[in-house]
Amino acid sequence: MRLGKTSIPLGLMFSQEGSYAAVGKTMSRGAQLAVDEIACDPTYDFAFHVQMEEPGGRNEGYVAAAKALLATPGLAHVVGCYTSSSRKEVLPVFEKQDSVLWYPSHYEGFETSENIVYTGAAPNQHVVPLTHYILSEGGRRAFMVGSNYIWAWENNRIMREILGRNGGQVLGERYLPIDEVDVAEIVDLILRHRPDFIFSTLIGESAYSFFRCLRYKCTEMGLDQPRELPVISCSLAEFELPLIGDACDGHLSSSVYFSSVKTDANHRFLNAWSRQYPGAGQTSADAESSYISVHMLARAIRLAGTSEPGAVLQALSMVEFDAPQGLVRIDPENRHCFLWPRIGRSRADGTFEILHSSNKLVQPDPYLVWEPLSRSALMGDKMLRVVS
Numbered sequence: 001m002r003l004g005k006t007s008i009p010l011g012l013m014f015s016q017e018g019s020y021a022a023v024g025k026t027m028s029r030g031a032q033l034a035v036d037e038i039a040c041d042p043t044y045d046f047a048f049h050v051q052m053e054e055p056g057g058r059n060e061g062y063v064a065a066a067k068a069l070l071a072t073p074g075l076a077h078v079v080g081c082y083t084s085s086s087r088k089e090v091l092p093v094f095e096k097q098d099s100v101l102w103y104p105s106h107y108e109g110f111e112t113s114e115n116i117v118y119t120g121a122a123p124n125q126h127v128v129p130l131t132h133y134i135l136s137e138g139g140r141r142a143f144m145v146g147s148n149y150i151w152a153w154e155n156n157r158i159m160r161e162i163l164g165r166n167g168g169q170v171l172g173e174r175y176l177p178i179d180e181v182d183v184a185e186i187v188d189l190i191l192r193h194r195p196d197f198i199f200s201t202l203i204g205e206s207a208y209s210f211f212r213c214l215r216y217k218c219t220e221m222g223l224d225q226p227r228e229l230p231v232i233s234c235s236l237a238e239f240e241l242p243l244i245g246d247a248c249d250g251h252l253s254s255s256v257y258f259s260s261v262k263t264d265a266n267h268r269f270l271n272a273w274s275r276q277y278p279g280a281g282q283t284s285a286d287a288e289s290s291y292i293s294v295h296m297l298a299r300a301i302r303l304a305g306t307s308e309p310g311a312v313l314q315a316l317s318m319v320e321f322d323a324p325q326g327l328v329r330i331d332p333e334n335r336h337c338f339l340w341p342r343i344g345r346s347r348a349d350g351t352f353e354i355l356h357s358s359n360k361l362v363q364p365d366p367y368l369v370w371e372p373l374s375r376s377a378l379m380g381d382k383m384l385r386v387v388s
Helices: 021-040 059-070 084-097 127-136 150-165 184-193 204-220 238-247 264-276 285-304 309-318 375-380
Strands: 006-013 046-053 077-080 100-103 116-118 141-147 169-176 197-201 231-233 252-255 320-323 326-330 342-346 352-358 384-386
Touching: 006 021, 006 059, 006 285, 021 046, 021 204, 021 238, 021 264, 021 285, 046 059, 046 285, 059 077, 059 084, 077 285, 084 100, 084 116, 084 150, 100 285, 100 309, 116 285, 127 150, 127 252, 127 342, 127 352, 141 150, 141 184, 141 204, 150 169, 150 197, 169 184, 184 204, 197 204, 204 231, 204 238, 252 352, 264 285, 285 309, 285 320, 285 326
Parallel strands: 006 046, 006 077, 077 100, 100 116, 141 169, 141 197, 197 231, 231 252
Antiparallel strands: 252 342, 320 326, 342 352, 352 384
16 A cells, blocks of 8 residues: 555455355455555555455354444445345345445346445346347257245246246246255256256355266266256356366356456456466456446545545446446446446356357346347347357
8 A cells, every 4th residue: 555545444245165155255356456456556545444254154144244344433335245145134234334335246136225336237237138148049948946045036037037928938946055065856857857958046066066967967868068958147157167177168157247358457457366366267257346346436435535425325426447347337326337248158268258248338227127028129139249
């Protein structure tokens, strides 16, 4: 930190222990990278003093962490949470303290709050384009498998509705506890149904076990799993591919950012990431979203001249940030981000080949008020372009 800068406390609240520790680590790294960039940037007369709390992947741990952070004098902003269940658990704490949670995770939508800024993708920026993409590829018969909480329930509901309106159907739907790794029975059930594709909303170790078991059983049966039984997801990211192992390739993921995005800002982001975290592997949408949260917060504080929540939230309507994925900004109507939807296919080298990319900055629509749910309407709008 440069001498003479004012210190502003900032809370970080990510689970770096538990069944989805890998995502918590990458989100924390993205946030810390932005904190360090702001500290070294002479255009800011302040720097963030980070305080971290470890929720341990438990909802009650998030509540305790939020209370501990917001008890710190002057601390009014926290970047954190991955799961929607943890976000919903801590929201009353932020409302009571009139503080702000910067939520850097793609999520299922159908929520707005005066005390949350959502920098991850809303449903019209991930599950809707993914569903229309798989329909355009001939996928009609789906099997859904997810972790048993609101992220999976709501995304499955959205996909089911779009499929139904476009001549598709859901053959089966199963849920597992968040930390469950015994997936063989569900894989056998899916293989009996032989859907056109599998929609996975599993997270953490459950997802990694599922990918490995599915690939193993398909290989035993002589099936080319990525081609004959593809898995599509709205959450699979680069840092998870090495954890899946030999079964990591050939899966489709809908995201607003992949490490393979070709922008000048991403080139700088990748270089900064590799310098600060050598050996940590690829960046991801989760890391980038946390990075965006801190940079957007810093810009709003600079405009407002204070870290007071009301002034910061008011200033957000004037903030833009040249993020690695492209220029982003906050919609003042719902405090969600305008983002750049993309669809990628995982590769054995731990990266994604980008198959389709939005040709415009997409306004967040958390309640799917404006989103066309028929295939012809979405494709007619040419929201996605083929990346050659």
